[in-house]
Amino acid sequence: MVAMVASSLFASLDKDGDGKVSASELRGCMAAALGEDMSEEEAAAILAAADADGDGLLDRDEFLSLAREAECAADEGGRYECLREAFGMYANAADGEEQCITPASLKEMLSRLLGTSQHLGMEECRAMICRFDLNGDGVLSFDEFRVMMHDGLM
Structure with a gap:
């Protein structure tokens, strides 16, 4: 994978x-x-x-x-830190709130990574998040992101 x-x-x-x-x-x-x-x-x-x-x-x-x-080459500690860093690139947090990946923050980062030629719609981003949103709150926490990266992609 x-x-x-x-x-x-x-x-x-x-x-x-x-x-x-x-x-x-x-x-x-x-x-x-x-x-x-x-x-x-x-x-x-x-x-x-x-x-x-x-x-x-x-x-x-x-x-x-x-x-x-x-x-x-990544050991478990290194892998955790890499995941934290990757999560931080996609995550969005308001003051006093826990960081999470929202459909809007996912759309923004994917637009940066993919460039202007490939824009994903908000519904596509919601669908991507929904697949791994374990508690149904519409966003991905770090733990949900970790599960997605470990179980869903690797």
Whole structure:
């Protein structure tokens, strides 16, 4: 299942659709997803670490290999922290409330990750949340997100 998720992520990173991810595509996605700029050198270093054929780009197989290595390298504590970080990217919280993923916050993050070419509607986001909303409150808590990532995708 990791391969399916990684393959989808690869497609969203490959903005020009050439089957390869360049340093500039990686930088653009990091800026959109995290709101932080990554230097050209940092992006090139990440690519070089996984670039098996030495062309300075990541093809789908190199990206999938990197995703599998990352999954295998994560220990339980590391995995929890990674899940917390991922949850935080999607979550939304009002003052004094517990963080949760709402249909609106899911739609916003997916729009950032997928770009303007693929917009999901609010109903699609509600349906995605509903599948793993264990208590029926219309949002995902961290525990529900953890179950989704462990049982639903991996």
